[in-house]
Amino acid sequence: xxxxSGDRTAFFPAIExxxxxxxxxxxxxxxxxxxxxxxxxxxFLTEEHGFSRAHANALVMYxxxxxxxxxxxxxxxxxxxxxxxxxxxxxxxFATIVEAHPDLEAVVAWNQPMLRRxxxxxxxxxxxxxxxxxxxxxEGSLDAARPLLGDYRVNKxxxxxxxxxQVDRExxxxxxxxxxxxxxxxxP
Numbered sequence: 001x002x003x004x005s006g007d008r009t010a011f012f013p014a015i016e017x018x019x020x021x022x023x024x025x026x027x028x029x030x031x032x033x034x035x036x037x038x039x040x041x042x043x044f045l046t047e048e049h050g051f052s053r054a055h056a057n058a059l060v061m062y063x064x065x066x067x068x069x070x071x072x073x074x075x076x077x078x079x080x081x082x083x084x085x086x087x088x089x090x091x092x093x094f095a096t097i098v099e100a101h102p103d104l105e106a107v108v109a110w111n112q113p114m115l116r117r118x119x120x121x122x123x124x125x126x127x128x129x130x131x132x133x134x135x136x137x138x139e140g141s142l143d144a145a146r147p148l149l150g151d152y153r154v155n156k157x158x159x160x161x162x163x164x165x166q167v168d169r170e171x172x173x174x175x176x177x178x179x180x181x182x183x184x185x186x187x188p
Contacts, residue, residue: 011058019049030063038064075106075113082127086163089132090125096169097123097176115176122179123172126158132165133158136175144178145171 012023019026033041038060045056075094079087090113097115098104104115104122112135114124124135135158136142142157148171153160159171 008058008062011055015051015055015059018055019051026059027063030059034063073108075108078108078111078113083129083163086127086132089161089163089165089167090127092167093125093132093134093165093172096167097172100169100173101176101180117180117183120183122183123176127163130163131160132163133160134172134175136179138179138182140182141175141178145174148174 015026016022029044030041033044036044041060041063042056045051045059046053051059075090079090082090094106094113094115098106101117101122104117107114107116109116109121109124112124112126115122121137123137126133126135133155136145142154142159145159146154148168149159
C-alpha cells in the first residue's frame with residue numbers, strides 16, 4: 001500500500017517488520033553516523049542492512065529533520081515559491097488545458113503541479129530559474145506535439161519553454177489530447 005501523505009514515519013512499521021528491530025535501534029545507528037553525508041548514510045542502510053531504497057531514504061531523511069517528503073499541498077503553494085512571471089505562465093498553461101478539458105484536476109504529485117483525470121496523470125510542469133519544463137504523460141504525447149515544437153528544446157520526456165512563454169494552445173492540446181486518447185483506449 002502506497003502512502004500518499006508524504007509522512008516518512010509511514011515506512012517505520014514496515015522497516016521494523018522487515019528488519020526485526022524497533023525504530024529506536026535504527027535511530028541510534030543513524031545518530032552514530034550523524035557526521036556522515038546523505039549518500040554515506042543511505043549506502044550504510046542499503047549495503048550493510050539490506051534496506052530498500054524507499055526505506056533507506058525515509059529513515060535517512062527523517063533523521064536529518066525532514067519528516068515529510070511532501071513540500072506543497074496545492075498548486076498555489078508551489079507557485080507561491082517560484083518567480084511570479086513563471087507562476088503566471090503556469091496558471092495560463094493549466095487554464096488553457098482545463099478550458100478544453102474541464103474534467104482535469106490540478107494536483108501536486110512528486111512536489112510538482114500536475115493535471116490528472118481520476119488517478120491517471122495527464123500533464124505536469126516544473127519551474128526552473130530560467131525555464132519551465134512541460135511534462136506530458138503517455139507514450140506518444142510528446143511525439144504528437146513534435147511537429148509543432150520547432151526551436152524549443154525537446155528532452156527525452158519534456159519540452160523546455162521560457163518562463164514568460166506566450167502559451168501555445170495548439171502545442172498543449174496536441175500533447176494532452178494524445179494522452180487522453182491513450183487513457184480512453186485503455187478503458188475496457
